[in-house]
Amino acid sequence: MNSLTMLYEGRNLISEKPVVVIDIGRAYTKCGFAGESAPRCIIPSEFLCKSTGASKKVFDYETRDQLYQNFVEFGHILFFKYLLVTPKDRKVVIVESLLNPSLERDTLAQVLFSYYELSSVCMVPSHMVSLYTLAVPTALVLDIGYKEAVLIPVVENTPVLHAYQALALAGEAVELNLRKLLESQCKEEEQFYLKAKPLPNSTVEDIKVRGCFVTKLDRAQMIQASVKEPSVSAPTPPPDLPYPLGGDRSITIPGTSRELAYEVLFELDNDLMSIATMILDAILKCPLDTRVSLAENILLIGGTSMALGLKSRLQQELLDLLVTPQYIKKLALKKFCFHNPPAKENYVAWLGGAIMGATNSIVKRSVTREDYSKVPKIPDWADLSFNCNDGVKRG
Structure with missing residues (x-):
């Protein structure tokens, strides 16, 4: 040998x-x-x-x-x-x-x-x-990966396939949104540099992982209101973040870009869909006797679900959507609970x-x-x- x-x-x-x-x-x-x-x-x-x-x-x-x-x-x-x-x-x-x-x-x-x-x-x-990692038979599993977010309820170890939800809202969408924000919100001389020499995808991903986070619902609503109505004052942005590009140049990541990069996941598209509505729509397609168990057993997996503040924001979005005309008469849920798996998402x-x-x-x-x-x-x-x-x- x-x-x-x-x-x-x-x-x-x-x-x-x-x-x-x-x-x-x-x-x-x-x-x-x-x-x-x-x-x-x-x-x-x-x-x-x-x-x-x-x-x-x-x-x-x-x-x-x-x-x-x-x-x-x-x-x-x-x-x-x-x-x-x-x-x-x-x-x-x-x-x-x-x-x-x-x-x-x-x-x-x-x-x-x-x-x-x-x-x-x-x-x-x-x-x-x-769900093998949690030893629970029933849960609502949302996989937020790179290309898309896919949600499938699992009831008694059986995937409920007719209730699945899928949207192209994941890591790639966040990186595209971050790239646009950087090209429009950076300093003027840095904007010219970014347009002449676009950042590699690996660099944008690194900025997303290291410097961006999911903001709270009330701050997001205030920012949206200030964009629609100039008379409304926007909240104080988080600190800017210097980011080195090789050994001879660096750019400054604006605080607003850090805060707004993940907002694309919660913005309603033309079909009034977001990752929050995916959860509620999937629960609506499941039997009545399983809805409470699914709402109280939500598992997030996938690399994008590791974003700082995502679970907290998602819970706020779900509670806020429950009182909207679209769901208030269809779902009688009072709370949503998220599992903390024994491993990174x-x-x-x-x-x-x-x-x-x-x-x-x-x-x-x-x-x-x-x-x-x-x-x-x-x-x-x-x-x-x-x-x-x-x-x-x-x-």
Whole structure:
């Protein structure tokens, strides 16, 4: 056995091969092993393209062949650079959204079985396995990621699919709003610089994470009133924040930009929708006897939900919307409660998959390489024909 093989297989000489758990997000990917309390790594969902020499996002594709190759290249990074294991004959849990396109999940399964020769693959819905971290059967799970916010109520460990809500209000929308605010509110000479040389997406993301926060509802209403009516005075803005750009230049992040960046999540669109109305509309679509339990068991997951002040503002928005004509006669709720998961919000779903991967459930829910060779299809959790007590039904 050469040294390279020993490097990858060293941990398997001690015990049985641990199950690999992977959560491929639009912006970041979490990967590690079942039974552990945190992922081994959280890395951008991108790889170095050999043909162009530039970074390429995993989900940046035009054809299925391109997506297949993207998964192959990204899989090499996960297995051989960060996890340091050989994927052949290993079990894997893939944490995915229930709304994940079939093309992407089928292509990923083809790569895992045909190229990496895994022994079994278990794809689990992120909204449901997130509740494994809390040991509660009923909750309203809101995933605010990078591309979109997806909300699915879970009642007695069963996703209520007809009540799902999805909006393109997430990290990307916040960064676009922040970029516009900086270009209009920075000092005049800095505005010229930003328009001539736009900030990289990674820099805007860093400013968002380090310097921006979600303001209180009353301050947001005062700011909106001052914009509509100049005679109304705006509240005192928070302090400006100097931000270095390399070693020879810096810009000043205005306090108003820091405070207003996340307001895009709460502004009503043309359909009168926001992340707050998503919660109320989802509860309305659920049975009457479950509405109180859902309102008192709200779980926020996803990287954008880690924003400072988001839970407090969201609770204020929900209570404020309850007395509006749209909901006052439909919902008789008195309070909303938010769970504090035992992990950071950005990898709660991964932790749920790690918990499930350490139980016997993975045996019943997994698709083996032998079964996949006969029927090249991954069961969909929304398809009741596959959800049998005696395991996964195929064909």
